[in-house]
Amino acid sequence: MCDCITIRAATGDHRFTFNSSIRTKGMWFFNFCKSSIGRKFFMALSGLLLLAFLAVHAFGNAAIYAGSKYFQFYADFLHNFPVLVLLASVGLGSVLVLHIVLGLSLFLEKRQRTGRYEVYARLTENTFASRTMGYTGLFILLFLIIHVTTFVFAPGSDTPISVVVMERFSSFFFSLFYLVSFIALGVHLNHGFFSMMQTFGFNHPRYDKTISVLTVAVPVAFLVIFGGIPLYFMSGAGASFMHH
Numbered sequence: 001m002c003d004c005i006t007i008r009a010a011t012g013d014h015r016f017t018f019n020s021s022i023r024t025k026g027m028w029f030f031n032f033c034k035s036s037i038g039r040k041f042f043m044a045l046s047g048l049l050l051l052a053f054l055a056v057h058a059f060g061n062a063a064i065y066a067g068s069k070y071f072q073f074y075a076d077f078l079h080n081f082p083v084l085v086l087l088a089s090v091g092l093g094s095v096l097v098l099h100i101v102l103g104l105s106l107f108l109e110k111r112q113r114t115g116r117y118e119v120y121a122r123l124t125e126n127t128f129a130s131r132t133m134g135y136t137g138l139f140i141l142l143f144l145i146i147h148v149t150t151f152v153f154a155p156g157s158d159t160p161i162s163v164v165v166m167e168r169f170s171s172f173f174f175s176l177f178y179l180v181s182f183i184a185l186g187v188h189l190n191h192g193f194f195s196m197m198q199t200f201g202f203n204h205p206r207y208d209k210t211i212s213v214l215t216v217a218v219p220v221a222f223l224v225i226f227g228g229i230p231l232y233f234m235s236g237a238g239a240s241f242m243h244h
């Protein structure tokens with residue numbers, strides 16, 4: 001008698017075989033993590049956590065529009081909790097590493113598969129955003145390395161972060177690089193959000209309309225809040241930043 005069951009993912013193209021003859025405790029979990037549906041699940045879960053960080057970060061950075069006093073107050077407030085900030089940073093870093101490793105493995109696997117089976121490729125979701133997930137992801141990684149070096153590691157502890165923000169964004173090319181990065185982030189989130197919803201099984205006719213609206217609205221909201229900051233400084237409006 002066959003003691004294998006196959007769980008089909010919402011996408012219909014990922015299988016996870018559970019072999020009940022393997023009695024060893026925890027073995028099913030190991031198999032799940034190795035399967036493509038398992039990796040997609042952890043990809044979606046880590047993506048959701050990163051999205052939550054982005055939402056909090058966008059909300060905090062929006063204080064820039066109110067002026068340096070408010071932004072500095074927000075940054076100082078965060079630094080009143082150094083242990084919490086350290087724990088959050090380590091947690092965030094680990095989630096990010098998991099997301100990158102799983103993402104690259106799925107991206108390379110998909111590229112190999114689509115190269116070999118052209119017909120199969122046409123059956124799967126095939127948009128510009130979905131095809132370029134690996135490239136936009138790597139670009140965001142490059143942005144993150146530059147971003148964290150600039151704002152977390154490089155400034156001396158005696159330079160207020162609002163001054164660092166003002167100085168960096170007064171460089172046209174720095175601001176332009178940020179704008180391009182936020183466009184890459186928007187494209188990445190467009191497919192990422194859609195894919196996450198599919199993996200979590202929300203692709204039901206009742207939610208399809210809401211999901212298609214959110215796959216555009218979520219990236220656009222981040223693009224407007226984050227992208228508005230370099231534009232604010234590039235346009236000259238940021239000249240009043242230090243006076244408020």
Ligand code: HEM
Pocket residue numbers: 054057061075085088089090092140144147148151152161165178185226227229230
């Ligand atoms: C114009 C938009 C942005 C501004 C002005 C900005 C500003 C900052 C600043 C000032 C810090 C240092 C906070 C501190 O230690 O006091 C920071 C940290 C950070 N930012 Fe941003 N950020 C922006 C966009 C982004 C985006 C789009 C991402 C992710 C894709 C991101 C990811 C991070 C990360 C991971 C950290 C380090 C957090 C930690 O210390 O654990 N930022 N950002």
